[in-house]
Amino acid sequence: MAFEFSFTPEQRLFRRATRAFMRTQIEPNLPQDDWTGHGGDSPLDLLRRIQAQGIFSIPIPRELGGAGMGEIEYCIAMEEVSAVDASLGTVLGAHTGIGVAPLYLFGNEEQRERYVRPVGEGKHLTAFALTEPTAGSDAASIKTKAVRDGSDYLLSGTKIWCSNGNFADTLVVFAVTDETLGAHGGVTAFIVEKDMDGFGIGTIEDKLGIRHSNTAELHFDQCRVPRENVLGNVGEGFIVALTALDGGRVGLAAATVGSTKRLLEQCVHRSKVRERFGRPIIKNQSIQWMLADMAIDIHHAEYAVYHAAQLVNDYYHKIAAGQPVPRSLREKVSRAAAATKVFSSEMAGRAGEAAIKIFGADGLRWRNKVERGFRDQVITEIYEGTNEIQRLIIARELEQQGGVI
Amino acid sequence: MALKVLIPVTGAYHGRLRVRRSTGELDAEGLERILSEPSNRAISLAKQLVSHGATLTAVHVDKGAGEEVLREALSHGLDQGILIEGAATYESDASTRAATIADVYRQHGPFDAVIGPARSEFAGFSGALAAVAGRLELPCVVGVRSVAPEEDGFRIGYTSIFGDYDLRIPRPCVILAGDIEPSYPTAWGIHDAYQKRGILRVQADQYAVQKSLTHRQRIELVKDEKRASETLDGATLIRRLRSRNLIPEAAPAGEVDA
Numbered sequence: 001m002a003f004e005f006s007f008t009p010e011q012r013l014f015r016r017a018t019r020a021f022m023r024t025q026i027e028p029n030l031p032q033d034d035w036t037g038h039g040g041d042s043p044l045d046l047l048r049r050i051q052a053q054g055i056f057s058i059p060i061p062r063e064l065g066g067a068g069m070g071e072i073e074y075c076i077a078m079e080e081v082s083a084v085d086a087s088l089g090t091v092l093g094a095h096t097g098i099g100v101a102p103l104y105l106f107g108n109e110e111q112r113e114r115y116v117r118p119v120g121e122g123k124h125l126t127a128f129a130l131t132e133p134t135a136g137s138d139a140a141s142i143k144t145k146a147v148r149d150g151s152d153y154l155l156s157g158t159k160i161w162c163s164n165g166n167f168a169d170t171l172v173v174f175a176v177t178d179e180t181l182g183a184h185g186g187v188t189a190f191i192v193e194k195d196m197d198g199f200g201i202g203t204i205e206d207k208l209g210i211r212h213s214n215t216a217e218l219h220f221d222q223c224r225v226p227r228e229n230v231l232g233n234v235g236e237g238f239i240v241a242l243t244a245l246d247g248g249r250v251g252l253a254a255a256t257v258g259s260t261k262r263l264l265e266q267c268v269h270r271s272k273v274r275e276r277f278g279r280p281i282i283k284n285q286s287i288q289w290m291l292a293d294m295a296i297d298i299h300h301a302e303y304a305v306y307h308a309a310q311l312v313n314d315y316y317h318k319i320a321a322g323q324p325v326p327r328s329l330r331e332k333v334s335r336a337a338a339a340t341k342v343f344s345s346e347m348a349g350r351a352g353e354a355a356i357k358i359f360g361a362d363g364l365r366w367r368n369k370v371e372r373g374f375r376d377q378v379i380t381e382i383y384e385g386t387n388e389i390q391r392l393i394i395a396r397e398l399e400q401q402g403g404v405i
Numbered sequence: 406m407a408l409k410v411l412i413p414v415t416g417a418y419h420g421r422l423r424v425r426r427s428t429g430e431l432d433a434e435g436l437e438r439i440l441s442e443p444s445n446r447a448i449s450l451a452k453q454l455v456s457h458g459a460t461l462t463a464v465h466v467d468k469g470a471g472e473e474v475l476r477e478a479l480s481h482g483l484d485q486g487i488l489i490e491g492a493a494t495y496e497s498d499a500s501t502r503a504a505t506i507a508d509v510y511r512q513h514g515p516f517d518a519v520i521g522p523a524r525s526e527f528a529g530f531s532g533a534l535a536a537v538a539g540r541l542e543l544p545c546v547v548g549v550r551s552v553a554p555e556e557d558g559f560r561i562g563y564t565s566i567f568g569d570y571d572l573r574i575p576r577p578c579v580i581l582a583g584d585i586e587p588s589y590p591t592a593w594g595i596h597d598a599y600q601k602r603g604i605l606r607v608q609a610d611q612y613a614v615q616k617s618l619t620h621r622q623r624i625e626l627v628k629d630e631k632r633a634s635e636t637l638d639g640a641t642l643i644r645r646l647r648s649r650n651l652i653p654e655a656a657p658a659g660e661v662d663a
Contacts, residue, residue: 009473010596012437013590017589017595053589054594062593067593067596069592073592
């Protein structure tokens with residue numbers, strides 16, 4: 001039987017349409033300078049236009065107003081959006097990969113109708129709030145508390161590094177409901193609306209890269225959340241978080257593939273027009289090798305991304321349908337997501353360094369595309385689980401499986 | 406009264422076109438057929454009538470991979486599609502294509518307007534839709550940028566070298582789209598085009614036109630050595646395609662080449 005690994009006509013059309021839209025309608029209108037305001041402001045007018053194209057509604061079923069597509073199409077969108085601007089890719093990833101995914105996968109019918117449908121119809125944006133000042137990679141150490149008060153919960157604490165946090169309509173927030181039980185059993189996921197009493201926005205971070213993606217500090221001061229806004233079961237918040245992060249990592253990997261493909265296009269063009277010693281620098285073997293290495297990396301990363309995306313697709317279908325998920329599938333998804341995220345983000349790092357060499361001094365010029373891409377890439381090795389944590393996940397698996405993958 | 410609009414659409418090759426050095430023929434092997442840009446603009450124009458309750462039907466005379474072209478047309482939010490299959494033998498014959506489209510108009514109509522592309526994939530002005538107007542004895546206008554229903558006709562805006570004009574045209578009529586902002590299909594539209602919308606498939610020989618054409622009327626390719634040697638020059642071909650906006654300009658930094 002054939003090993004089929006190709007995009008469907010529908011997926012090819014979606015890529016072409018998204019690319020054309022992003023490059024003709026969004027790219028020319030992007031702010032030229034990402035170094036203004038408090039850490040750069042997300043261009044909300046452009047985000048609304050992307051939203052109107054259905055790009056923020058991709059994996060939500062048609063019955064809930066969404067585009068009825070899946071993880072493959074989500075990765076295609078991440079590629080094409082990030083090829084134009086990594087910050088916009090981050091907004092899309094924070095919204096779709098980790099914001100909406102848990103709402104749809106773990107939400108009951110009422111919650112899906114109330115919170116997922118407006119996203120499907122292109123009206124709402126979402127965010128995911130897990131990280132805290134004392135709990136980053138060590139997410140199990142979160143301190144934000146949720147205390148029962150009648151039929152409600154009162155949330156108290158601070159979240160940091162929340163992408164989209166200052167403009168999201170709906171946020172998935174993780175809080176400790178039972179300190180004695182630890183991460184597995186003691187953490188619960190809550191759906192928080194932006195207008196709920198006790199919820200406030202703090203500092204918008206001033207960052208090195210992805211400056212068009214807002215990263216907010218969030219304050220919960222006795223924030224009253226109704227009991228029906230518990231997402232999934234009480235005490236199972238960590239499962240919600242880890243499940244969303246698996247899919248999110250694959251989306252991020254797709255984003256780096258998209259931005260690196262674009263970088264390669266720019267590098268090839270640049271090396272064809274930049275002449276030294278009387279000939280284009282692309283005629284020099286040293287440059288050819290850099291370009292070839294970028295292409296080799298992209299080739300591998302692209303296959304890894306779409307293989308992992310297919311696994312996540314199957315995994316999420318089972319969860320959404322309430323079917324039992326075999327442990328083997330869950331482990332396979334986690335390992336594939338971790339491996340793909342590590343490889344793709346580090347590929348983007350290597351490509352960024354090569355691009356600066358190919359562009360010469362121009363590559364270092366403040367606010368040029370290569371320089372901005374170089375700054376934007378750094379975070380990909382850190383967010384949604386640092387690459388060091390991903391390696392731990394893979395190594396733990398290897399230990400358990402006796403090295404057989 | 407709900408308006409009904411028929412939109413004849415054409416395909417185009419997507420990707421890098423090559424010319425075979427040995428024969429001078431265009432090498433399109435492995436290239437996707439996609440909706441042509443002039444057809445996209447025609448759809449964009451026709452969509453101006455959606456807010457007035459218009460039903461939009463695309464028709465495509467297939468010359469291979471036609472379903473993909475038609476589904477792409479549907480992804481822009483059109484209501485239905487008609488695919489004329491088995492028509493490859495007269496792909497370059499504008500008169501026969503016009504007769505086929507006119508038959509679709511008669512059999513699936515009545516339509517209030519035929520809105521289509523003014524340009525074909527490789528040539529300049531597409532004569533097929535003007536010929537449709539001729540066969541159906543309908544008024545025809547070229548280069549339209551806006552359209553809205555008005556009493557028993559349409560108010561249309563178009564740009565000529567003498568300036569911008571607003572005109573009234575009675576319905577039914579044939580309208581050829583000018584250079585207006587293209588339409589971009591949404592994720593919802595793409596999903597529905599593949600998963601929800603049905604396509605009506607019709608064999609070309611179900612229409613009377615093929616029988617009515619005599620051998621004298623058929624157009625055939627003439628092998629002209631001089632002409633062939635001229636078209637051997639791939640750069641010239643690419644330049645001509647670019648001058649007609651059929652493939653993108655040479656890529657600036659970071660852009661994808663043709």
